[in-house]
Amino acid sequence: KQEVTQIPAALSVPEGENLVLNCSFTDSAIYNLQWFRQDPGKGLTSLLLIQSSQREQTSGRLNASLDKSSGRSTLYIAASQPGDSATYLCAVQTDSWGKFQFGAGTQVVVTP
Amino acid sequence: NAGVMQNPRHLVRRRGQEARLRCSPMKGHSHVYWYRQLPEEGLKFMVYLQKENIIDESGMPKERFSAEFPKEGPSILRIQQVVRGDSAAYFCASSPGNSYEQYFGPGTRLTVT
Numbered sequence: 001k002q003e004v005t006q007i008p009a010a011l012s013v014p015e016g017e018n019l020v021l022n023c024s025f026t027d028s029a030i031y032n033l034q035w036f037r038q039d040p041g042k043g044l045t046s047l048l049l050i051q052s053s054q055r056e057q058t059s060g061r062l063n064a065s066l067d068k069s070s071g072r073s074t075l076y077i078a079a080s081q082p083g084d085s086a087t088y089l090c091a092v093q094t095d096s097w098g099k100f101q102f103g104a105g106t107q108v109v110v111t112p
Numbered sequence: 113n114a115g116v117m118q119n120p121r122h123l124v125r126r127r128g129q130e131a132r133l134r135c136s137p138m139k140g141h142s143h144v145y146w147y148r149q150l151p152e153e154g155l156k157f158m159v160y161l162q163k164e165n166i167i168d169e170s171g172m173p174k175e176r177f178s179a180e181f182p183k184e185g186p187s188i189l190r191i192q193q194v195v196r197g198d199s200a201a202y203f204c205a206s207s208p209g210n211s212y213e214q215y216f217g218p219g220t221r222l223t224v225t
Contacts, residue, residue, distance in 0.1 A: 044216040
């Protein structure tokens, strides 16, 4: 059974520092991995999708890497800003139908 | 291109009533997924539908819950005889195919009193 773990559960950094968020999964036979952001009381915003054949994806200040063999993905956010404060969720696509299994999330606070 | 739409955004029901949650996928998307986020818990998959078909309902409780995605109109998640434990945020996601990026709606927050 696939399990998705996100460490740390919470993180507080001063503005300008780089953020490193970790996601691990127990079964390397995944289809895709997607990172999301969730603001309090709101829906999910897609950040990056990494297909199983890819090693990384980049969008602006965000970079996500994927190492299937070791069951890990890392989301890097460069030069953090207070607006980056949110919960970041990692989701692994576990079968060909496309359903995701989510981690519990990392709650990030960026202080001015 | 409007995003995934869900309504209502907030729904209050008394125990024993029925709750109907609606999801309109993004234009051109024929795959719909429903997830539930219980208080202080992560998102859990409930059901995956394509037009007029339920493909995977392995995450749906066996009783009181049903879902449909008719040929015309939105996808509907129906909860009969709601109980307090059904209080949660229900999210719908859509995609153009089953290995594509999923786009989430804003969610429906159900409160059972």
